[in-house]
Amino acid sequence: MAPETKKRRVPSFRYLKRLGSGLVKGLAVTTVHLGRRPITRVYPEAKAYSPERFRGIHNLVADECIVCQACARICPTQCFTIVGHRGPDRRFILEQFDIDYNRCMFCNLCVEVCPPKCLTMGNEFEVGVNDRVNLVFHVDALKVER
Ligand code: SF4
Numbered sequence: 001m002a003p004e005t006k007k008r009r010v011p012s013f014r015y016l017k018r019l020g021s022g023l024v025k026g027l028a029v030t031t032v033h034l035g036r037r038p039i040t041r042v043y044p045e046a047k048a049y050s051p052e053r054f055r056g057i058h059n060l061v062a063d064e065c066i067v068c069q070a071c072a073r074i075c076p077t078q079c080f081t082i083v084g085h086r087g088p089d090r091r092f093i094l095e096q097f098d099i100d101y102n103r104c105m106f107c108n109l110c111v112e113v114c115p116p117k118c119l120t121m122g123n124e125f126e127v128g129v130n131d132r133v134n135l136v137f138h139v140d141a142l143k144v145e146r
């Protein structure tokens with residue numbers, strides 16, 4: 001028996017018409033957007049935009065901290081190590097303020113309970129490290145001025 005020869009299907013006119021109109025539409029959209037300012041940014045060359053209420057690495061106005069431990073008590077994952085002592089005027093002086101970002105889930109609870117509002121969420125998020133130990137941030141890394 002002679003082998004069957006496969007018939008090549010010729011694309012229909014309707015198919016070609018649809019393909020052509022799709023290409024024209026696509027090119028039209030591209031042409032319209034060519035002159036516009038780009039919306040996306042080339043990260044990391046251009047720093048990514050953080051919205052106002054972004055929850056990044058905390059900011060602490062250390063001079064205003066009253067060492068009340070409210071943030072440490074409310075934290076669901078026990079991120080904080082806060083140590084202080086009373087000064088000569090009976091006011092607490094901050095000695096150590098660490099946040100362990102291995103545990104932090106950026107829930108904002110600690111910020112909400114801070115009585116003097118000296119603890120806030122910042123917009124820094126680039127905290128890639130080679131060792132987990134380096135994800136424990138000390139006061140110097142968190143400190144900001146009011
Ligand atoms: S943001 Fe939440 S998890 Fe992170 S330190 Fe504050 S309370 Fe703890």
Ligand code: SF4
Pocket residue numbers: 064065066067068069070071072082113114115116117118119
């Ligand atoms: S709640 Fe605010 S004032 Fe109290 S220890 Fe935490 S950062 Fe300091």
